[in-house]
Amino acid sequence: MDKAKMVKIYRKMLEIRFFEEKVFELYGQNLVPGTIHLYAGQEAVAVGVCENLREDDYIVSTHRGHGHCIAKGAKLDKTMAEILGKKTGYCKGKGGSMHIADFSIGMLGATAVVGAGLPIATGAGLSIKLRGTDQVVACFFGDGASNQGTFHEAINIAAIWKLPVLFVCENNLYAMGTCQTQVMLLKDIAKRASAYGIPGVSVNGNNVLDIFEVAQEAGKRARNHEGPTLIECKTYRHKGHSRFDPATYRPKEEVKAWLEQDPLHQFKKWLLEAGNVETTYLDQIEKQVITAIESAVKFAKDSPYPDPHEALEDVHAEWR
């Protein structure tokens, strides 16, 4: 991997981290309607996967989707505006945090129904196959989602039709307050791949380079018509599940241990030590990112809310 790429990865991860910190702050100021599910702590997954994707590749996202959007190349300002319910947001304020999409960059949208994205990603894979392009789809979902029937049905279909889908399970150990160990006997969700005859890989979800490599391999297989891969990224969310969750169900030591393995800090350290990148350069990037986020926030704050009657638009396609 060349330096430019490494730095780009760092920048993206930083963007996500700072973006989420800002969302958290704005939330405290009562500027974010509804609820939020922050991605902080899982940045390595979205970025490690998406850095293998082209603009015309697709992703399918979840309720915890800000990171996926940014990693795929969504604009910070329109993302933030959507989260604030503004007219200038990606979905004109209709979707909000849990339903961001940007079809112009292959971001096929987030669904707030846990597990509902897997069949949709499979369908995008089928579409690629039928259209005969060499695109791929990355489908993000959580450990909790892997107990939904859709997980089973969709991966099986992708397997038998050899569809170009990367099923990326972000195993952050919890689904709301429910620990993985309560709801499945397996330790490695990746092992479920064997039920469909496809490869399954468990990877350190806080190491962006590991993820990058695994996703690269899976991407190659996909583009080569060799079918889907199930990638399990073991990671951790830094905050509670949603708005008011203090996450007291997580043992303190566990939280501490994971925070020490912060994917961003680890990668920064690696860049400085093994990557031959200079601190000043990273500081510079950090400043740029902060500026970009500030300007996104300003854009979002300054943007108007949609007009109420716009609620009646966009239900049906144009042909009616």
Place this chain on the structure above:
Amino acid sequence: MDKAKMVKIYRKMLEIRFFEEKVFELYGQNLVPGTIHLYAGQEAVAVGVCENLREDDYIVSTHRGHGHCIAKGAKLDKTMAEILGKKTGYCKGKGGSMHIADFSIGMLGATAVVGAGLPIATGAGLSIKLRGTDQVVACFFGDGASNQGTFHEAINIAAIWKLPVLFVCENNLYAMGTCQTQVMLLKDIAKRASAYGIPGVSVNGNNVLDIFEVAQEAGKRARNHEGPTLIECKTYRHKGHSRFDPATYRPKEEVKAWLEQDPLHQFKKWLLEAGNVETTYLDQIEKQVITAIESAVKFAKDSPYPDPHEALEDVHAEWR
């Protein structure tokens, strides 16, 4: 296994076979409304499993359920009457072939929605656990059903809660016209058990003694609070999927090979050769079975249809 048990097994298998032949005949005479899914060819599965069950154990059945009913001990006459839509049938004619139940013997009913029985069986298992009895549940379903989301969700739940359920997959290679190889990459559906951390066993579904043993083992585990087992029985249906299906999608050689492994003939042969049972005794049983079926048919034919207005009864429980 003692001789009496062996002979009982034979008798049950024979009952199912002759019963289904009769249903087919009555169907030809236009006495069976709707459609039918015959169990002929798969007798070893229902009998091999159910001979391990007590009367207070449960089974959950499918659209191809006559064999399950008879194996669990349902009365031939009330079963036949139900299939003919008569008032004297198990469900007063409301259920028909696809929805027979006999709660008095723990037959919790057949559902015609493929895969819908698995969660119900899991719930019966949960009920047993909560009530603290040592009953077990056997849940029958097909190869096709194992691609439903409910398969995944239900087995996972039974696994984590260690519920006393035998998930019995009758892999007859086809789901309607769809061959197993078209819709899953695995050869052995039992391997899917590993996705849930429970044992999975593939067994010759045309050998009743093999099935009996595997189910015995699984039953012991279940009664011992060690949790569920996935049992795959490789078998074959002798007829088409349903009423008018000539089953031409099945290669002739395949059909021939399987017919040669008829579970009933094999077991009969074994009884005569290894089991020390005399032909005359088996002939006698055969006669008894034929008589029993004839009388069931007579009962069913002679029974009245329900009164039309009975259609309005049984929607709600008594308390209203």
Place this chain on the structure above:
Amino acid sequence: MREITYRDALREALSEEMQKDETVFLLGEDIGRCWEGAFKVTKGLAEKFGDERVRDTPISESAIVGAAVGAAITGMHPIVEIMFGDLTTLAMDQIANQAAKIRYMFGGQVEVPLVVRTPFGGGVNIAAHHSQSLEAWFMHIPGLLVALPSTPYDAKGLLKTAIRGGDPVMFCEHKLLYPIKGLIPDEDYTVPFGVAEVRSEGKDVTIFATSFMIHKALEAARMLKKEGVSVEVMDPRTLVPLDKAKLISSVQKTGRLVIVSEGCKTAGVTAEIAAVVAEEAIDYLDAPIKRVAEPDTPIPFSPPLERYVLPNEKRIIKAVREII
């Protein structure tokens, strides 16, 4: 004009649209060359268009519809067959939460051109899990269009419109209609959504009927005619969009309305139609509205029981007489 069956009319629509548009493809359980559809609608299509475009699936209703959604939002025009309408219950999240809402939630960024074909209705003694009519559920979910052709002409024309459109369409067929015959033009044609058809003109009472019930309504109208009652029979052809204008003008003319539809009475199709008239045209009514539907029971298996719950000519005539 040619006379063909409803089943063949559907197949022609599929075939012609697949011929014309490469992005149109079919998926569903047993629609391919081995079985060719539980009701044989896709007969011959796998041979003609190949297994890739006439795609057998595992028994995974939720993922089938979901896959169609994913294909629809990435440039394809999928047509799903769900073998029995009762089984749409298994895919209801993908239908009602995903397909129906994606366009809206994402601020109109994308269309979801997707057709779900499925047979509803009773009458063939296959009991509670294979005989329901659930159109009312779909009507209740904004974003979905709901078509329910009653003739071969409409079957072909509405299906073509559905395929050419950009919205998810719940295309509700009826098991007993597949073999019925009717005339269709030789050339390409479509039937627009939202345009009701008066199947028989009359002035004493309006019978609004859907799908297979149109034929029962026409039969009732013929019998009533003998008694001197002039019946207008109206077929909405699509429930979403609904041709309110035609419904209301017919009620304005006749002053009496009987609504006939399979599916359970409570909160069913007949409820919405009655409500529209009670809200927007009550002054034209000279009598109570009558609804003829299934009583609130599941569909029973045994023939005398099933006959008892399904709406028929007799019950329609009785309803008409009660308000004439």
Place this chain on the structure above:
Amino acid sequence: MREITYRDALREALSEEMQKDETVFLLGEDIGRCWEGAFKVTKGLAEKFGDERVRDTPISESAIVGAAVGAAITGMHPIVEIMFGDLTTLAMDQIANQAAKIRYMFGGQVEVPLVVRTPFGGGVNIAAHHSQSLEAWFMHIPGLLVALPSTPYDAKGLLKTAIRGGDPVMFCEHKLLYPIKGLIPDEDYTVPFGVAEVRSEGKDVTIFATSFMIHKALEAARMLKKEGVSVEVMDPRTLVPLDKAKLISSVQKTGRLVIVSEGCKTAGVTAEIAAVVAEEAIDYLDAPIKRVAEPDTPIPFSPPLERYVLPNEKRIIKAVREII
């Protein structure tokens, strides 16, 4: 009498019935000790009754409801919590085809004593997948009972009735009702199904409203009173069974009917109520029926948009004025 919240009232019902009847148990996602329910209804119950009877489940809606069905037909009284009503779509086969139909299909051999509790409704800006109201779907499926309490008193009393009964009950709560307070008796009581409650007597117009909308209707009634309009506000408390008699006698008295319910207008709760009156009591009406519901759109996220689609006092008052 004590004043407690709707949330606490529900919890008391659960707790008291669990205390009384060993076969009653709870299952659902995050209802156990770690989270205690997304809306905290089950707070403290796991501690009190143990993890076996207050059972956290995987995210598997279909199997959760299915498991409850299996438990219900083998001697238990399960109470399922589905975290959001929108997610019942994932369990619709188990709800509508299994739970609802088992008793009927099997000729009355068994009861299915099962309660599915789930919150519906908008108003908290959580967009299209977490804000729907789908009661109309359940009404359409025979075999299900549908309760929708609007007060703490009813929440407790109806839930007890639901738990003690032998039928599957869709118990529809409302997100905005959880914190509201009301009086309940100290002693054990139940609220019967099928008995509507007149929340405010009046003679000029009847407002039939459900769930959270009762409070909007009462607010509207207060404001209209100032203008000299006397409004009768009726709360059905259960939609199945429906207290038709009380509805009709109120309409007979007032001659005017406004029906208010969240959920989309088309084929929704308001449709059935309008249809019942159009069929059985049209002669009492002096004006068209009015329906106040969500327009046919998904629920949008942004506050001004969401406010625009949800029914409110203003729209109710407007509807009343249009027919007064």
